[in-house]
Amino acid sequence: MARITAVALALSAVAGVSAHAAHTDAPESAWMRKYPDSGDLSFSGIVTFAHLPHSRCLDEPQQTFDIAVLGMPFDTSVSYRPGARFGPNAIRQGSRRHATNRAYSIPWNFNPFLAGAKVLDCGDVPISPYDNALAMDQIETAYSSLLAREVSSKFMQEHGDTMSLALDGKEHPKIVTLGGDHTVVLPILRSLHKVYGEIAVLHFDAHLDTWNGNLYKGAWTYQSKVTHGSFFWKASTEGLISNTQHLLDSRRYPHAVVRV
Structure with a gap:
C-alpha cells in the first residue's frame, strides 16, 4: 500500500509541474496569438x-x-x-x-x-x-x-x-x-x-583642436597636456595622421580651413 501511495504522489507531482508549466505559458501564448510581431x-x-x-x-x-x-x-x-x-x-x-x-x-x-x-x-x-x-x-x-x-x-x-x-x-x-x-x-x-x-582625417568642428599642449597654463604633467583641444597636435607628434590628407574645417572660423 505504501508503494502504491508513493507512486501516486510522484504522478501527482509530475501532473502538478505540467499544470504549472501550462499555466505560466498561457499568458505568453495568448499575447503571441493576439498580437504577433x-x-x-x-x-x-x-x-x-x-x-x-x-x-x-x-x-x-x-x-x-x-x-x-x-x-x-x-x-x-x-x-x-x-x-x-x-x-x-x-x-x-x-x-x-x-x-x-x-x-x-x-x-x-x-x-x-x-x-x-x-x-x-x-x-x-x-x-x-x-x-x-x-x-x-x-x-x-x-x-x-x-x-x-x-x-x-x-x-x-x-x-x-x-x-x-x-x-x-x-x-x-x-x-x-x-x-x-x-x-x-x-x-x-x-x-x-x-x-x-597613417590616417587621413576629415574634421568638422567649431575649433581646430591643434593647440600645442606644452603651451597650456596649468598643464604640468604629460597627461595634462592631452586635452580636447590638443589631441590633434598630440596625434601629429606621434605620427598617427597623414600630413598630406588631413583636413580641418572650423565652423566657428569659416575661413580657417587648414590642410595639415
Missing part, C-alpha cells in the same frame, strides 16, 4: 541606437558584426564645461525615431540598415572618470579589441572597401563612436594606426 514603437523598448540589437561586445569575444556603434562616455579632459559623458545616452535617445524598418532614405534610395551588413549596438566602454591616462588606455584597448574582430557577413567580406588599405590585407569591422569629449579621438587614432598606418 508587435515590436517596439519609436518611444518604447530598451534604448539602443536606432533600436538596433544590443550586445556587450567587449565582454563577448565571440560576438561578430560588420558595423559597431560604440559609446565613449568620457569628458574629463575638457578645459571648461564637462557633461559629454552623457553624450552616448543622449544620442541613443535622439535616435529612437529611427529603426531598421524606418530608415529608408529617399535621397540615397536605400535603407542603410538593410544593405546587407550586420549593424550592432555594442554598448559603452566603461571608462574611468578618475584617471585620464587609464581612460585613454581603456578606450584604445576597447577600440582595438573590436577592430580586430572578423567581419560578420558575406556581404562585407565581398563588398568591404577597406581591405586594400589595411596593413594585414583583411577587411576589418567599422566602428561608429558616440562621444564623449573630443579627446577620445586620440586613442581611436592610435588603434586605427595599428591597422591602417
